[in-house]
Amino acid sequence: MAKKGAKKPAKLTRVSPLKPDLRGASRLVQSRIHAGLRSATLSNRSMLRFASSAMLVILALAFVALWLGGYLPTVRQSVTDFKQDRLMAMGFTVERIDVTGEGRLNENDVRAAVGIYEGDYFFGADLKRAQRNTESLPWVDRAVVRRLWPNRIVVQLVEIEPYALYQTNGTVYLTAHDGRIIAPLSAANESVASRLRIFTGVDAANHAVSITQILEQFPAIWDATQSLTRHASGRWDLHFAEGMVLRLPVGDEAEALQRFNSVKARLGTDYGVIDLRLGDRLTLTAKTASEA
Structure with a gap:
């Protein structure tokens, strides 16, 4: 039993000379490990950035070298040929x-x-x-x-649907609606030409539509017309199957045809030329012996 008033012994803390404060040592080691890992990570990233930069520089230098040497088209063609060969080997060909x-x-x-x-x-x-x-x-x-x-x-x-026949320099051509020449008339397409009129004269093929539209208003006259000749002044002559020629004025074709249509039945076919160019009269010329 302890004596009253005696001092308590001091609490002793065992300290090993080999293991001083282990908790402090552990934190120090861990911090150093983390610092090393961060350093290693930064080092790897730097290396990757350096490698990427170096690769870009190499590619740029290679591109410049190919461009200066004029080899870029050859390289592109080689790549294209390789791709094409691979696709053709896979069956992408025209059959x-x-x-x-x-x-x-x-x-x-x-x-x-x-x-x-x-x-x-x-x-x-x-x-x-x-x-x-x-x-x-x-x-x-x-x-x-x-x-x-x-x-x-x-x-x-x-x-193209043939619209007319155009005769120039001794050759007859099939022409389109807009005056385009399709092909020369031949035995192979005579069946197509049998229902078409022949147009001759100055720029006749390009004006065939306009005169045809007027003549179609007078079916009897249009059916009797075999060919049409356009003059430099822009006027037309109609050539009928019986050898008669009808001369039309410039610009008043419909009115002239109407006058002719009203007297056509009384005139018969004994005339070589019927001239309608004057608005107030109709001039008749008898057939010559060769035309009769």
Whole structure:
């Protein structure tokens, strides 16, 4: 039993000379580890940035070298050829070319104008050039050339409808509504020409529509007309099947035709020329012996 008033012994703390304060040491070690990890991370990022920069510099130098040396087109072509070869090996080639609407055209001529053949690269077909070439063919008004997945090229043609026959320099041509020459008249298209009128003279093909629209108002006169001649002044002569010539004025064709239509039945066919150019009179010329 302790004596009253005696001092309590001091609390002793065991301190190992080898392990002084372990908690402080642990925090120090951990902070150093974290600092090392951060340093390593920063070092890796810096290395990546450096490598990326170096790669960009190398690529830029390579590009400049190719450009200065004039090799860029060759490189691009090589890449394109490689891609094309791979796609063609996968089956992307033209296997069929269908042509529709070539009633008056030879299909082989159309195919030659299109310029796309079986075995060609499907995506490399130049459709715009094929369309231009096809529309330059006789009889073709419009052409549509398109790809049809997975391996077909389709060519659709809209042909020109012949409107008239145009005779110049001893040759007769089929012409379109707007005066365009379609093709020379031949045995192959005579059946088309049988219902058409012949237009001759100065710029006659380009004015065929305007005079035809007037004459169609007088069916009997139009049916009897075989050919029409346009003069430099712009006026027309109508040539009838029986050899009679009807001379029209400039600008008053409808009125002159109306006057002629009212007396036509009484005139008969014994006249070589009927001149309607003067508005207040009708001049008749008898047939010559050669015309009778």
